[in-house]
Amino acid sequence: MKILHSYKVYRPDIDGGIPFVIAALSRLVDNDVTNGILVARRVGKARRYVIDDVPVEALSSLGTIFSTPIAPAFPLVLLRRSSAVDIVVHHAPFPLADMVSSFLPDDVALIVYWHADIVGHSWLKTLMTPVIKRTLRRANRIVVSDRTIVDNSPLLSPFADKCVVVPYGVDVDFWNTPSAMERNTALRLRDQYPRMVLTIGRLVPYKGLDVLLRAMQELDAQLIIIGEGPLEMDLKRTASDTGLTARVTFAGRLARSDMKTYLHAARVLAFPSVTSAEAFGIVQLEAMAAGLPIVNTALTTAVPHIARHEKESLTVPHHDSHALAAAIRRILDEPTLAGRLGEAGHLRARTEYSNDRFLSRMKVVYDEVTQSCQRNRSNTVG
Structure with missing residues (x-):
């Protein structure tokens, strides 16, 4: 099972909640799971590096606007990288990933890890809402950290049947x-x-x-x-x-x-x-x-x-x-x-809220979406 995590920025450019979650998920490594991370720089040239034994590709960025990196290459690179993995975990909000998430290959599972709605940029949310809804329709599962996120999000409510609550964990x-x-x-x-x-x-x-x-x-x-x-x-x-x-x-x-x-x-x-x-x-x-x-x-x-x-x-x-x-x-x-x-x-x-409990819950989600994709492939072939 090859998993690609997609987000705006990552360590060491920035710390914080979502990079912390990605780092924790990347520690789920066994005979069945390998992880990769695709992000953008806050500003600067592209680079590849390894952190906590996980390969990271950080694409070049001209800076940030409305908390989003200006990384024009990101959508195309995400599409290219997705063809070589089993699961893409799109850590939202990240509009650049939403632009292409609905176009991922049919045999690639898409998990939208919905950390929060877009807050404070009403015009950006209005502009991106059709694109985000398309991503949510394509998603095999939508992961949230608490039920209140679904209850309070007009975007998630129509897709509540896809949502699964997986609280974060710590060491x-x-x-x-x-x-x-x-x-x-x-x-x-x-x-x-x-x-x-x-x-x-x-x-x-x-x-x-x-x-x-x-x-x-x-x-x-x-x-x-x-x-x-x-x-x-x-x-x-x-x-x-x-x-x-x-x-x-x-x-x-x-x-x-x-x-x-x-x-x-x-x-x-x-x-x-x-x-x-x-x-x-x-x-x-x-x-x-x-x-x-x-x-x-x-x-x-x-x-x-x-x-x-x-x-x-x-x-x-x-x-x-x-x-x-x-x-x-x-x-x-x-x-x-x-x-x-x-x-x-x-x-x-x-x-x-232990890390072990968090990772075991996520492993169940990973297994469910991969089995679902396998059944869909079998039905298509049949």
Whole structure:
């Protein structure tokens, strides 16, 4: 079984949720499964490389527009590459792949991994809707991380019978078990910042970091922001203008080991996202695996269903800095509550969101679509 994953960009050009999922899926390798990845560069010349023992072809790009790489060669290369594989996994949203996904060879299975709708570019969504619907009609299966994605998407609703829910997973043992060096560093950080609030994610509008900075004005705490993105200078300016510079650290993009260290040093993970562009929130799973309590927001997505109010998290209305500050303060001031939420989060991550469970569910989807294609070929020949 040869599988080709198609998406906009990939590591090392960018980290984040969807590249993380692709990386996890690429670890599903046995006698029956091999993986390849086709992406574009954020900007720059094409290159081929191997990461985590998986070959990656990153096509040249002139830059990005509306979060999409300007990579003219992508549709034709996807068509050419698809003829040599059994399954194409189209990680959506990615309009360049939608342009040709419906034209893949009949004997190639198409899985649309629908991570989120196009959010924030209404004219682009309107323009691409007919093309996306054509892709969804061609798809053998549509994978979503949570049922709310189907329920809230006008595009997916007509294809609900094709949709299958496969929640993301994380390496629970990795995030839960710091090395001796990581543990010592975490202890030093906790001594330095005994009331550390941590947030992790790209510095983009839907993450709600402006709301978190307003909340910090009401808190006696230190905020560590891990991530990079186009809003970095604006957020630093806001921190300066509100007198928070000494209590807010912009740590930038960090390696997984360093992120784990901060997860074990922090007292709470703040996850203040404000729009449905935050469809799931994998960083919640990483924090839960590490036993860290969470404050998240009541979005109409999977976010508050993963870390649930008063079980693994405290959930507050989005855009509400006062409620966000009150929930964070409650966890900082009530160690018993923090411990209860953290322990419940770790148990939920281990039982519901482990990588092994995630990959075994996806393997079932792979087997189903390949068997379906084989039956179709047999019927055609007959």
